[in-house]
Amino acid sequence: MKEKTDILIVEDDIDLSEMLASYLISSQYSVEIIHDPLKVLAQLEKYIYKIILLDLTLPKMDGLALCELIRKKHSIPIIIMSARDNVSDKVLGLEKGADDYIAKPFDTRELIARIQVQLRRVSSAIDASESFEDHEFKCNKTTMKIHFKGKPLDLTVAEFGVLKLFLMNRGIVFSREQILDNVEGMNWNSGDRSIDVIISRLRTKLGDNPKNPTYFESVRGIGYRMMQSE
Secondary structure, X not given: OEEEEEEEEEOOOHHHHHHHXXXXXXXXXXXXXXXXXHHHXXXXXXXXXXXXXXXXXXXXXXXXXXXXXXXXXXXXXXXXEEOOOOHHHHHHHHHOOOOEEEEOOOOHHHHHHXXXXXXXXXXXXXXXXXXXXXXXXXXXXXXXEEXXXXXXXXXXXXXXXXXXXXXXOOOOEEEHHHHHHXXXXXXXXXXXXXXXXXXXXXXXXXXXXXOOOOOEEEXXXXXXXXXXXX
16 A cells, blocks of 8 residues: 555545645645545555545435445544535534534635644644553653563664554554654655564564464555554
8 A cells, every 4th residue: 555645535526626626736735536436445445645535415425424434444534525514414424433524615724724633633643642551561752661561672763663653553554654754763765674674573572473463463555553452
């Protein structure tokens, strides 16, 4: 799976979607438009997007149903855009997994502000806490120490950053690109292969069998997920 664009617009109104895309591009976002909702899920299996702008009144599939299907498999932020401006639709949209709801017609500046809020939430969720503790792990970001089953792990800076990222976000799939983007001290020059090496070293230090994993699960074509603690 590869990172393709910042924003995926799911909207059957061609003129509106193109106008909106033009504005977002002028605001330094990369954009892709899909008019057919039946193509969205397949596209999400191949590419990574930072946010989805989703219309509710779509051909072939209602936007709320599509929102629910997306949320079952992906944690990507979803902003619903709809002329259906009653409270019940807004509440139902949020219940189906949307992160925000903006009524049409809207000011594009307000949409940009809402997009920025969602992107900041994703960023802060990745690095929101100074410490973390469960029945197996104890992580302290300030001292850069992680204890596993009561014993300190001997970790490099990169290993610490990767393990902390997954501990703070159990159950969430991260692509190699996202790991490189969100772990301090790592950059694109590190390369995808370095992520695989770090995961392999962490598995060794945790006694994790990749063929029957307890902690790090490989997600084919995407990256890795840290399995939920039992």
